[in-house]
Amino acid sequence: MIKLLYVNYLKNFQFELEFSDGTQGVFDLAEYLNNHHGPLLEPLRDEKYARRCFIDAGALCWPNGLELAPARLHEPRYLKSVA
Template structure:
C-alpha cells in the first residue's frame, strides 16, 4: 500500500510529495481547485491551502478533505522508462 511520507509546499498551490516507494510527484492544487465542492472552497485561500498535513499516509486539510495517496501517486508520478542499449 503506497503512502505519502513527506509533503512540502512549493508555492503557487503546488505540493511536492514523496511516496513510500521513494518516488516523487507534484500536486498541482490549481488543477484540483478547478473542481467544485464544499470541501474545496476553503482551499481557494492559499493560506488555508498551505495548512495540509499527512494522516496515515494521506494528504489532508483541517476541514476534513482527504486525498488518497494511491490516486495522487497515479496522477503525479511519471513512470520511469528503462533505457535500452
C-alpha cells in the same frame, strides 16, 4: 498500499510529494481545483488555507476533514515529475 510520507508547499498551490515507494513529484492543487468541486474543496482556494495541509495515515489532509488518497495523488495525471 502506497502512502504519502512527505509534503512540502512550494508556491502557487504546488506541493512537493514523496511516497512510500520512493516516487517523488509535484502536485498542482490549482489544477486539481479547476476540475473538482465541493464544499470541502472550497477553503483550499485560499492559498493560506491550502498551505495548512498535513499527512495523516498516509493521506494528504486539511483541518476541515478533507483527505486526498495517496493512490489518487500518485496517478500520473496528478503527480508531475520533478524537473
